[in-house]
Amino acid sequence: MTTRTDICGLDFGTSNSEIGIVRDGEPVLVDVEEGRKKIPTTIFFDNDSRHDLFGEAAIERFLEGHSGRMMWAIKSVLGTAIQGGATMIRGKRVSFEQIITRILGNLKQKGDAAAGVELRSVVLGRPVHFNDDDPRLDRDAESILRRAAAQAGFEEIEVELEPVAAGIEFETGLEREQLGLVVDIGGGTSDFSVIRLTPPSGHASAGRRDRVLSVAGIHIGGTDFDRLLSVDRFMPELGLGSSYLDHQGQTLEMPQWVFHDLASWLRINFIYENRMIDGIYTIVDRNKLENRRLARLGRVLGGHYGHTLARTIEAAKIELSDRQVVEVPLDLVEPRLALSITRRELESAIAAHLEQIERVLIQAVDDSGVAAPDIAVVFFTGGGSLLPDVRQRVGRLMPQAEQIDTDQFGGIARGLTIEAQRLFG
Ligand SMILES: Nc1ncnc2c1ncn2[C@@H]1O[C@H](COP(=O)(O)OP(=O)(O)OP(=O)(O)O)[C@@H](O)[C@H]1O
Ligand SMILES: [Mg+2]
Structure with a gap:
């Protein structure tokens, strides 16, 4: 060494x-x-x-x-x-x-x-x-x-x-040598690799190319799960999907971009660089007395609470790995406001994305050239791999494989x- x-x-x-x-x-x-x-x-x-x-x-x-x-x-x-x-x-x-x-x-x-x-x-x-x-x-x-x-x-x-x-x-x-599948669900990406896992003593005889049989990945991860949960369960409480009256008394649909940006870790900051933000403030000011949800949006934008809320949503997601339902206090948004979120709701918010992840996993196995039942172990890493839904999906696809954390x-x-x-x- x-x-x-x-x-x-x-x-x-x-x-x-x-x-x-x-x-x-x-x-x-x-x-x-x-x-x-x-x-x-x-x-x-x-x-x-x-x-x-x-x-x-x-x-x-x-x-x-x-x-x-x-x-x-x-x-x-x-x-x-x-x-x-x-x-x-x-x-x-x-x-x-x-x-x-x-x-x-x-x-x-x-x-x-x-x-x-x-x-x-x-x-x-x-x-x-x-x-x-x-x-x-x-x-x-x-x-x-x-x-x-x-x-x-x-x-x-x-x-x-x-x-x-x-x-x-x-x-x-x-x-001893084993065929293994690595499942890495991170904050931004989900990556897989089928590897002929070889004890270090065998590395001299088996080069990297012989050992790494396939890799596959997709740009979806835990931060996307936060975003999807937020858009599904939380942003409607701030006015996503609601309508407002413009200065001519016309009923219009709330612009969606501000909610999607508020739900995205990376984009929260960019809201304040967006030239369209003044339009949002105008809508909020005109409608906040009649529309309680828009009043909440005004408070969140004015107080720059986007990141704090994203953290709250992320914490709720993480807690849902251990329990079926969580209470999310949202006093910052409105005194005594709280939201109850179930694991089932989280799973339904992210289901389409988990299916995409699952397809990429299947592709990694297909590309490796080995038969799925020959893969003896699945190694989980990355915070997102702690989601029970991820474990169950992998268990259904590869029931014979030992799951190792x-x-x-x-x-x-x-x-x-x-x-x-x-x-x-
Ligand atoms: N118990 C849990 N259940 C579900 N998700 C969790 C849990 N613990 C952490 N996470 C999520 O895991 C993600 C972070 O994982 P990790 O630190 O492995 O990612 P990363 O390495 O920073 O990201 P990437 O590898 O994609 O660049 C976050 O989205 C976090 O919310
Ligand atoms: Mg990572």
């Missing part, structure tokens, strides 16, 4: 990020925030202190009501048509690439401190697809990620697919670090 200590594996996730280094020849995850091995992929550009905060610290500062710019799920811009663009921060245009650079820079700094040396070489994870349909946008997304890593100070940069990295991590504990949040970074040892050692 390598003796280099200036190498690392970095999992830049839509929701959470992790970094692993090598200590005494072993991959270890770094404490990235107050003793925790994962940090929310967030950044808050604080107007008052002019400091940038990351992770939970950023969220806390933002929720305290400080003025500034909060960015959530920035990885979601990668693969989209706006990925080369910028957003306004403290009156200046800052490119998305620069924002990603700042986030990677923070992770590197934590890694440097833990390693006691400046980390020079990194294996970055990437989803199977940044964009499901457009190869050019997909390639550009990886280039942006690589450039951001270089600007953050890494000199040598390699990239590995996230589900393959998860497989590499799973292999370390194996004593590993570290939901750190497995990929550890796999990337093992890959760094192999590549840079």
Whole structure:
């Protein structure tokens, strides 16, 4: 094994990020925030202190009501048509690439401190697809990620697919060869890989190409589930689908964009950059006395409560993995307002998306060339894999396979670090 200590594996996730280094020849995850091995992929550009905060610290500062710019799920811009663009921060245009650079820079700094040396070489994870349909946008997304890593100070940069990295991590504990399916449901993407899992001692004889039999992925993940649940169950309470009277007394349907943006982690901020927002404020002002729902919308927009609500919805979704019904307090929106959401409602809101995910899983198995019953184990990783509906669907498709849970949040970074040892050692 390598003796280099200036190498690392970095999992830049839509929701959470992790970094692993090598200590005494072993991959270890770094404490990235107050003793925790994962940090929310967030950044808050604080107007008052002019400091940038990351992770939970950023969220806390933002929720305290400080003025500034909060960015959530920035990885979601990668693969989209706006990925080369910028957003306004403290009156200046800052490119998305620069924002990603700042986030990677923070992770590197934590890694440097833990390693006691400046980390020079990194294996970055990437989803199977940044964009499901457009190869050019997909390639550009990886280039942006690589450039951001270089600007953050890494000199040598390699990239590995996230589900393959998860497989590499799973292999370390194996004593004999097994056919396995990796199921990684993250915040932004769902990725799969069928791997001939081989104990590390067998790696010399079986190259990567012999081991990774197939990969497949789709740009759907936990942040989409939050959005869909919000649009189905919550946005109607703010006026989605309701009508209003315009200044000539005509009844019109509420514009939908503002609700869809409010329900989307990435787009909440963009509402305030949208020229059409003044029109929404006008509608709200004219109608808030008669239409209680629009009064709520006015409160949410005026108070910049979009992220707080998205967090509430996400928390409800997560709780529904453990119980059948949750009560969601919404006092912020209106005193004593609360919403009760059932697991069945969540499942129906996301059913079409889970079906798409299921089709991609089936495709991964088909492409691997092995018969589904020969796959002995399914390894789950990524926070979204904790959804009971995901387990049941996989269980129905592959009843013979053993379902194994590993570290939901750190497995990929550890796999990337093992890959760094192999590549840079
Ligand atoms: N118990 C749970 N049930 C359902 N979803 C959960 C649970 N715990 C976490 N999640 C969801 O998992 C997602 C985050 O998972 P993870 O940290 O693996 O994603 P990521 O690696 O940041 O994203 P990606 O790999 O797609 O870029 C979030 O959408 C979160 O709400
Ligand atoms: Mg992930």
